Amino acid sequence: MTEISHEIKRQVGVLIDRKGHVEHVIVGDASRIVLPAQARSRLAESRFSGLRCLHTHLRGEPLTQDDLTDLALLRLDLMGVIDVEKDSGLPGLVKAAHMMPTTQIHNDDGEALKPQYQFLDPKIPSQLDTDFTDLIESLEAEMSRNVTARKRSDTRDRAILVSVTTESLTEARESLEELRELASSGGLFVLDEIIQRRHKLDPATLVGKGKLDEIIINCLQLGADMIVFDRELSPGQVRAINAATDLKIVDRSQLILDIFAQRAQTSEGRIQVELAQLKYMLPRLSGSGSEMSRLMGGIGGRGPGETKLEVDRRRVRDRITHLEQQIDKVREARHQRRAQRQRREMPVVSIVGYTNAGKSTLLNSLTQSKVTAEQKMFATLDPTSRRLRLPMDREIIINDTVGFIRDLPKDLLSAFKATLEEIEESDLLIHLVDASSPLLENQLHSVERILEDLELHQIPRLLVFNKADAVEDKEQLKNLCNTYHAMAVSALDRKTLSMLATEIEFKLTPTIETNYQM
Ligand SMILES: Nc1nc2c(ncn2[C@@H]2O[C@H](COP(=O)(O)OP(=O)(O)OP(=O)(O)O)[C@@H](O)[C@H]2O)c(=O)[nH]1
Ligand SMILES: [Mg+2]
Secondary structure, eight states: HHHHHHHSOOOEEEETTTTSSSEEEEOSSSSSHHHHGOOOOOOTTTTTOOEEEEEEEESSOOOOOOHHHHHHHHTTSEEEEEEEETTTEEEEEEEEEOOOOOOOOOOOSSSBOOOOEEEEEEOOGGOOOHHHHHHHHHHHHHHHHHHHHHHHHSSSOOEEEEEEEOOHHHHHHHHOOOOOHHHHTTEEEEEEEEEEEOOBTTTBBSSOOHHHHHHHHHHHHTSSSSEEEESSOOOHHHHHHHHHHEEEEEEEHHHHHHHHHHHHHHHHHHHHHHHHHHHHHGGGGOOHHHHHHHHHHHHHHHHOTOOOOHHHHHHHHHHHHHHHEEEEHHHHHHHHHHHHHTTTTOOOEEEETTTTHHHHHHHHHTTTTTOOEEETTOOOOOOOOEEEEEEEEEEEEEOHHHOOOTTTTTHEEEEEETHHHHTTTTSSEEEEETTTTTTTHHHHHHHHHHHHHTOOSSSSEEEEOOOOOOOEEEEEEEHHHHHHTEEEOOOGGGGGGHOOOOHHHHHHHHHHHHHHHH
């Protein structure tokens, strides 16, 4: 190989299997070779590809970054380089590297580590005494131990969470914490989390091409099925990242949409979620057919003289129109129901708040009902209404509502208009805040902002801190209540709620009196 290389002034390489058979011969130029893409096959995560690459270097240079990236992305057993002696064309030093099995891909700050390569000592061919087969088998044994320890009988999708930030680590960490909760609510198994700090976000790939390769390599090393990004990816970014890897790529908005889709029970809920999903998908429909079908699942077809893509896009648009018409009907029906209720002159109170604040639990406790309440984000999708008799014998309607979250995808917000309109006609909003959350003030402000966006902020509002039982520092809770003019309750403990009922009644008094006079 070195003699041929010397003669044609190009790098020459071979891919060799474990029995020593040559599978591919590659001729490059003076500084690099390009390995065949078909070597990138889907492999069990505890195995290397069974191929090692040996190629020549003409200038005595060490393994290049491209060599290492190929080693990792193609999961080669080994990447080896043979120097070509300048004058004689005889083989010089042999340099080689292989991947290290790993269980962790970040440092203590959560920042991504460089993929781990092990470099072998450079040697001349006659002194090479490493038993490669032995080496690779022991590495594979270690990898498979790592994978088994993680996997056991778990069939959930295994995800790596990636937060890309231009701001402080603290912020990225808090945001990752929420993403982790979203991921587990969405049924994912989180393998690891990494934070990537940049001065500026890369418009093409968000993290930059080199970093993206590193992250993908990390994912392969850990045996992940998907990468979840902690922000919304533009259609172009999704395309660029998909082109670099077979791993599933999901962004925060998509994850929220997925959770909504898993939760939707009523036909109304399902229509709204499907509409939001299609609207999210439409601008992202492009590129190859296979990419499309990965996004689209079942929808497809082919008309005369049209490409599949155009047909699919048109079908999605048709479906969106159809769903929007259905939602209009739903809104009309809801409108009539509300009008009826208004004739009955009952004031309406809606419980709003961040997801998981305990809204459904509060409704249950107040009205002794059994709406689903659980330690999952977005447990409630479909609003529930109940009657409640207040201490002074007034009857009101009380609504449980879908939870809010920071940066709620806007397609979702618009699709859920029918549901949210229910809140619009409330006489009072109870803004419930989870006082035990370390992020309570962020959550409180996010909800205030969303209420403003929805033009609901002019409705009288009662701020209530929930989960008082779970707050250790009672003094701090008291201060919070003073600062925000709020009251503290524990929805799990009915005894703490009588004050709340009285307060609701007090806040509604003008309304009740008006109704009384009519
Ligand atoms: N310790 C404690 N936990 C509570 C309290 N209220 C609710 N929780 C718990 O908080 C979790 C979320 O409660 P939910 O009532 O489902 O919350 P939600 O606001 O309806 O949430 P979404 O519908 O997902 O937006 C459940 O595990 C409840 O048991 C409380 O007063 N104290
Ligand atoms: Mg709920």
